[in-house]
Amino acid sequence: MRKNIVAGNWKMNKTLQEGVQLAAEVRKQVEASGALKCEVVLAPPFIHLTEVCKVVAGSGIGVSAQNCAAETSGAYTGEVSAAMIQSIGCAYTLIGHSERRSYYGDTDQILSKKVKMALANGLKPIFCIGEVLAERESGIHFEVVKSQLEKGLFDLTTEEFQNIVLAYEPVWAIGTGKTASSAQAQEIHAFIRRTIELKYGAQVAQNTTILYGGSCNDANAAELFACPDVDGGLIGGASLVAEKFIKIAQAF
Numbered sequence: 001m002r003k004n005i006v007a008g009n010w011k012m013n014k015t016l017q018e019g020v021q022l023a024a025e026v027r028k029q030v031e032a033s034g035a036l037k038c039e040v041v042l043a044p045p046f047i048h049l050t051e052v053c054k055v056v057a058g059s060g061i062g063v064s065a066q067n068c069a070a071e072t073s074g075a076y077t078g079e080v081s082a083a084m085i086q087s088i089g090c091a092y093t094l095i096g097h098s099e100r101r102s103y104y105g106d107t108d109q110i111l112s113k114k115v116k117m118a119l120a121n122g123l124k125p126i127f128c129i130g131e132v133l134a135e136r137e138s139g140i141h142f143e144v145v146k147s148q149l150e151k152g153l154f155d156l157t158t159e160e161f162q163n164i165v166l167a168y169e170p171v172w173a174i175g176t177g178k179t180a181s182s183a184q185a186q187e188i189h190a191f192i193r194r195t196i197e198l199k200y201g202a203q204v205a206q207n208t209t210i211l212y213g214g215s216c217n218d219a220n221a222a223e224l225f226a227c228p229d230v231d232g233g234l235i236g237g238a239s240l241v242a243e244k245f246i247k248i249a250q251a252f
């Protein structure tokens, strides 16, 4: 059975001290919640990762980077490798967030290299896909996500693909306060699962975790997570306040 995940993408927010405090608060509230029906994952900025790993150690909370280098090691000033991320205890890395695609030139080809680098170093990629508003309005959103899947992931072996977590994030919903309706989310998540099925077979498709992201919050999470093909959320703004974030994790 596939795993439900609620992952908090802190983006470029919080000083180290604030981040440690937030992670400690999330841990406290996760432990006070009793058994949650999802894995909670935190994706803080790179320089917070070591400390956040220590704060959540032994709690079952996962830690993710927000990006990783496409190269192994060497003269790549400013980059952080998958091996480095794995060496401090992270289990995941986001790859292909729309902000990386649009502001930092992460093309499908680069993302495909990053995915392979993450997998080769024992990290699970949380691979983000999603269309911009003009693509949704012109009705090509299905082709857009299919192409992102094919170019970023579909040269993986079945064994490799089983370590991928997907996050469908319509770009028009990220940080805008506009959320996809549960019907829109279910429709495209089912399409993504069907696309995976055609490539890797029904069992792999059924076992793939597909998260929804885009202005998901404690008021709309329960309706989104009730969709049969939505297996949790990638949460931006609402992950910066422990109480709101935990309410989302409790929404299953």
Ligand code: PEP
Residues within 6 Å of the ligand: 009, 169, 173, 174, 175, 176, 177, 213, 214, 215, 216, 234, 235, 236, 237, 238
């Ligand atoms: C995100 O950036 O992954 C995201 C979903 O952001 P927000 O929840 O703020 O829309």
